[in-house]
Amino acid sequence: AQKVTQAQTEISVVEKEDVTLDCVYETRDTTYYLFWYKQPPSGELVFLIRRNSFDEQNEISGRYSWNFQKSTSSFNFTITASQVVDSAVYFCALSENTGTASKLTFGTGTRLQVTL
Amino acid sequence: GAVVSQHPSRVICKSGTSVKIECRSLDFQATTMFWYRQFPKQSLMLMATSNEGSKATYEQGVEKDKFLINHASLTLSTLTVTSAHPEDSSFYICSARGGTGEGPYGYTFGSGTRLTVV
Numbered sequence: 001a002q003k004v005t006q007a008q009t010e011i012s013v014v015e016k017e018d019v020t021l022d023c024v025y026e027t028r029d030t031t032y033y034l035f036w037y038k039q040p041p042s043g044e045l046v047f048l049i050r051r052n053s054f055d056e057q058n059e060i061s062g063r064y065s066w067n068f069q070k071s072t073s074s075f076n077f078t079i080t081a082s083q084v085v086d087s088a089v090y091f092c093a094l095s096e097n098t099g100t101a102s103k104l105t106f107g108t109g110t111r112l113q114v115t116l
Numbered sequence: 117g118a119v120v121s122q123h124p125s126r127v128i129c130k131s132g133t134s135v136k137i138e139c140r141s142l143d144f145q146a147t148t149m150f151w152y153r154q155f156p157k158q159s160l161m162l163m164a165t166s167n168e169g170s171k172a173t174y175e176q177g178v179e180k181d182k183f184l185i186n187h188a189s190l191t192l193s194t195l196t197v198t199s200a201h202p203e204d205s206s207f208y209i210c211s212a213r214g215g216t217g218e219g220p221y222g223y224t225f226g227s228g229t230r231l232t233v234v
Contacts, residue, residue: 033222043207044227091159095222103150104211104223108159 002027004094006107013082013114020078021110023092029053034068034075035093035104045091051075082114118144120212122226129200129233137195137229139210144224146212149193151185154207154228166193190214200233207231 003026013019025034036048049059051068059066063080079086092107119142129135139149147168152160164180166172166187174180182204184196193212197204209228 035223043209043230045209045225047223047225050222102213103162103165105162106160111157 002029002032002094002096002105004092004105004107006090006092006110008110009108010111010113013112015084015114015116016081018078018080019082019112019114020076021090021092021112023075023077023107025073025075025092025094027094027096029096031096033095035095036066036075036077037091037093039089039091039109041088048077048090079112082112084114084116087112087114118212118224120146120210120224120226122210122229124229125227126230127232129231131201131233132199134196134198135200135231137197137208137210137231139193139195139212139226141191141212141214141224144212145190145214146193147190148213149185149187150211150213150223151183151193151195152209152211154209156207160209163195197231200231202233205231205233 005024032053034051038046049066056068065078067076089109089111091109093104095102095104121140121142127135149166151163153163154160162175163178164172164174164185166185168187168190172185182198187193207228207230210226211223213222
């Protein structure tokens, strides 16, 4: 069965600090997708990234970057120069294969608090 | 892009009554709909998966008679919480997947429904 572990429950940083959110996953499939979502206090899920299991290239999008390491089953997320607006709960998620019925399994989330 | 409209966004109901939550895919056909529940400060837990025109598949521990799911069309799925009790108070969120027209990243989430049972 698939499993996603986010060991960091809460992280608190001061604005402009860099912060890395860890994500470790377990799956028996060779084809899978990994996701990161942001959930602000309003509750909606904001999609950040999807990475397929065959693409280990790291990705950068503005202040966000992701490091996918298949060897350690990790998909970590770094926010550079954090801002107060980054305060939210961040979820890492995994779906096995690519069929439409493939369900997303979420990690327990990391609550990020960015203060001035 | 793909949009899923979920409503109501908030609902307060009395204990013992039923509440219906709707999710509509506005610009694509949602062949599969997932329903999640999220308790405060916890993760999203999958409750059930429904395919259009078929009975929903419930996750272990989820009462199918209490959480009725209907997915009668390719654009609408509903979750009815029957005989709601305070312990059913939670944030419910749907996620749709489909073929033609679905968003480039697959899963499209509704904005969620905060249910409070008093």
